[in-house]
Amino acid sequence: MAAPKPLIRPEDITICESTQQMISKARRDGVELFFDRAAEMKPCPIGADSACCKHCSMGPCRMNPSDPYRKVGVCGASIDTISARNFGRMVAAGTAAHTDHGMAMLELFRGVIEGTITDFQIKDHLKLHEVAASLDIETNGRAIEEVARDVYRELEKTYTQVEGEIPLVKRVPAKTLETWRREGIVPRGAMREIMEMMHRTAIGVDQDYENLAKQISRTALADGWGGSMVSTDISDILFGTPAPVEISVDLGVLKEDQVNIIVHGHEPSLLESMMVSTAAPSLQAMAREAGAKGINLVGMCCSGLEVLSRHGIPHAGNFSSTEAALVTGAVDAMTVDIQCIKQDLHKVAGCYDTVFVTTNYRAKIEGALHIELDEHDPLKCTDEIVIKAIGRFKNRSQPIEIPRRVSRGVHGFSHEYIKYMLGGSFRGGYEPLNDNIINGRIRGVAGVVGCTNPRSKQDFSHVELVKELIKNDVLVVQTGCSQVALAKAGLTTPGAAAMAGPGLAEVCETVGIPPVLGLGACVDNSRILMAVAEMVKTGGLGDAIADLPVAGCAPEWMSEKAIAIGQYFVASGVYTVFGHTFPITRETKFEKLLFAGLERQGLGTWGFADSPQDMARLMLAHIDKKRRELGIDK
Ligand code: XCC
Ligand code: SF4
Incomplete structure (x- = not known):
């Protein structure tokens, strides 16, 4: 029988001391982390160099990365076609992620303007006026709702417009925009660009890497100056533009004597609603009755970054520490929405009896509890999660080990x-x-x-x-x-x-x-x-x-x-x-x-x-x- 492989030392996996400590604990607890699988699963050398194509069933076709021009795919696709198409599809997927998120923010904004959503408001009037001005929308002497409606209508074009130029190119310096026009890479609308990118990278369509590169740029620009920028602007309008504030970061923000709730993902609305729920006197009282000193709300990844600066909410760590947070045993509930949520969080949470909840219809995890956040009644979801977290606190049965590190x-x-x-x-x-x-x-x-x-x-x-x-x-x-x-x-x-x-x-x-x-x-x-x-x-x-x-x-x-x-x-x-x-x-x-x-x-x-x-x-x-x-x- 082969001897078991020596484990990689935690200090060689991460310089984050809290995460090192939790890697050691996970090993003692017999809990597998994604670090372990990364060590186990070697990347495919052909895939890593983007030298394979599986865009049709005549393949998959594999090129030789060290002699890339020796072979072509069954259809004749060259290495340049294959890697440009792969790159283009990555850009399309990344752009889709940011623009779909931005569109969700825009839909929330529309609900607020139309009055169908009442739990969120237009908080930052100054930002709304600035955004309106940048879109050449008249603000003088007009009611805030009217301006907001025009801003909505204009920004919606970022997604739905099929010809012309997306609205926020108005912010691009003239000479840069001139270059884009010359190169034919000004985005028309995000949906159109993503669709065209997917089309052009299918079998037998665009097989000129230089031509593909133009659509790659156009699609990506629909993200940066489109979906992402809309998301930032609308989030600022609804939740406030960040201003400098002192924040605590690292796993030491978890508190042994409090109900710990982590919000991880990307959409600020979940955490914003969770802030209201955790501050509710009735739920605070329920937490105290359960023996807790209070409810400790903490962010992780981008959700955390969205709100830390707006409200001073502490942040527990980045993508590689999300499992580590669960390994503390101190997390009573982890709630997630979209993007960068590892499927195994559900399993690791299970090892520590942590309540793990998905909240967005776009991102369920097989076997995980799903409590959907409906923006028309967001507290229904977040109140329920807080109640479940308090229940878990009351019945904590696991030994808790919280790294002591906190950085201000x-x-x-x-x-x-x-x-x-x-x-x-x-x-x-x-x-x-x-x-x-x-x-x-x-x-x-x-x-x-x-x-x-x-x-x-x-x-x-x-x-x-x-x-x-x-x-x-x-x-x-x-x-x-x-x-x-x-x-x-x-x-x-x-x-x-x-x-x-x-x-x-x-x-x-x-x-x-x-x-x-x-x-x-x-x-x-x-x-x-x-x-x-x-x-x-x-x-x-x-x-x-x-x-x-x-x-x-x-x-x-x-x-x-x-x-x-x-x-x-x-x-x-x-x-x-x-x-x-x-x-x-x-x-x-x-x-x-x-x-x-x-x-x-x-x-x-x-x-x-x-x-x-x-x-x-x-x-x-x-x-x-x-x-x-x-x-x-x-
Ligand atoms: Fe995800 Fe946004 Fe990357 Fe972090 S940095 S691992 S994308 S959470 Ni954005
Ligand atoms: Fe192979 Fe061409 Fe099909 Fe790709 S598109 S799998 S290179 S035959």
């Missing part, structure tokens, strides 16, 4: 706030951003975003990359699981300015901000688009987004959504580096197009690196190149 940090930097904070506008005020870039105190701006992935050491590349960037005077903006990684590592405090280079440190100390600014969930990458558009419009740094000394990175990406995001940043003009893996065959024409050709068309370009030092090196080299081209390098 400041989050909630909407692009509106960055603008205000750095001088009323990005230029022409007190210590404005553009001036500090031009005078060299800030070398450039980097977006570090995206997932964690059990195939790379959790959080490690995020943290090392960001440390390297700020040391080199690069201001970092963040979203998604990356933001949580840096929060846990303590880099979202103003004190972290001490780790920044002298120029960036001076700016941070003067303004009183951390060198790492958390902007929210993955859909809030649209805030980064708005920030770079604002930088161009402010002046002094070129005419197009592609001229700016900025770069982006998703060091530990895993989701198709990340590919869609990466592609919309690239198509918008941003140099975007992905870490550890990239779904493409090397030394092919399609690879050269993504990694060099798009830049020649006036767009941005993709980059790839396996170590955080190399990611930083590539990003800094790009920022310096742009500074030289702008004539502002010293």
Whole structure:
């Protein structure tokens, strides 16, 4: 009999000490985690390089990634066709995820305007007016409902329009938009672009990788400047635009003597409703009668990021820590909606008697309890979950072990706030951003975003990359699981300015901000688009987004959504580096197009690196190149 394989040490799986502690506990408890399966299941080397196609039943056809032009598929499809089609379908899936989420927010907004939904309101009138103004909708002297109706009608076109240009391209800097028009990649409407992407990647349709690449960009742009941006705008209008607030992050936010409820997923409405339920005096009293000191509501992943900055709700951790949270035994209920919800959470929850509830009709899990959140009566769902959580608290039978770690940090930097904070506008005020870039105190701006992935050491590349960037005077903006990684590592405090280079440190100390600014969930990458558009419009740094000394990175990406995001940043003009893996065959024409050709068309370009030092090196080299081209390098 073969000897059992030695287990990977927790400290080699993650740098998150709380998650390390829970990996050890899970092993003692005999509970399998996704880290274990990642170690067990080696990725298929052909699939990893995107060198196979299963778009029809003449295949599946497999190419040889080390000799990619030796064979073609049964239909004759070349490696470039095959990998461009695979890439296009990833972009379509990622775009569909963000735009469907955005559409759900828009439907909620419509219900609020029509008065059929009364548990949510238009909370941020100022934001509504700003969004209206950006769409050339008259606001002067008009009732808020009228303006809201027009905003709704206009934004709906993001999805349903079949010709023309999606409404939010009005926010794109003129020269960038001109490039898109020349290349024929301005999105018409998200549904149309996703549909066409799926059509063109089917057997026997578009078999020219350059032509496919255009639709890939057009689809991705319907995400960034479409579905995601609508989602951010509407969420701000309904729930409030974030402003900086100090938050606790890490598994130590769970409380042994309270009823712990975790909300994990992506739609802010579930957590917003859960906040109302957990604050209800009757349910608070019920919790106390059960012996609890109170009800502790905690967010995870993007749901958590949506509300942490709006309401100061604590955050337990990112994608790779969702099972770890359950392993504490302290979670009385975990409730989920859409996206990044591992099917095995249901099973792990079962091992610890945690109430696990799916709430969205789009995302059920076989065997899991489903209590649907109906926006017309959201408290019905969330009250019931709270009652179940209290029941579980009362009957807790498992030993509880909560890691003690908690990091405090400041989050909630909407692009509106960055603008205000750095001088009323990005230029022409007190210590404005553009001036500090031009005078060299800030070398450039980097977006570090995206997932964690059990195939790379959790959080490690995020943290090392960001440390390297700020040391080199690069201001970092963040979203998604990356933001949580840096929060846990303590880099979202103003004190972290001490780790920044002298120029960036001076700016941070003067303004009183951390060198790492958390902007929210993955859909809030649209805030980064708005920030770079604002930088161009402010002046002094070129005419197009592609001229700016900025770069982006998703060091530990895993989701198709990340590919869609990466592609919309690239198509918008941003140099975007992905870490550890990239779904493409090397030394092919399609690879050269993504990694060099798009830049020649006036767009941005993709980059790839396996170590955080190399990611930083590539990003800094790009920022310096742009500074030289702008004539502002010293
Ligand atoms: Fe998911 Fe949005 Fe990725 Fe995190 S970063 S693993 S997509 S939760 Ni958005
Ligand atoms: Fe093979 Fe072509 Fe069918 Fe793909 S579409 S599986 S390459 S025959």
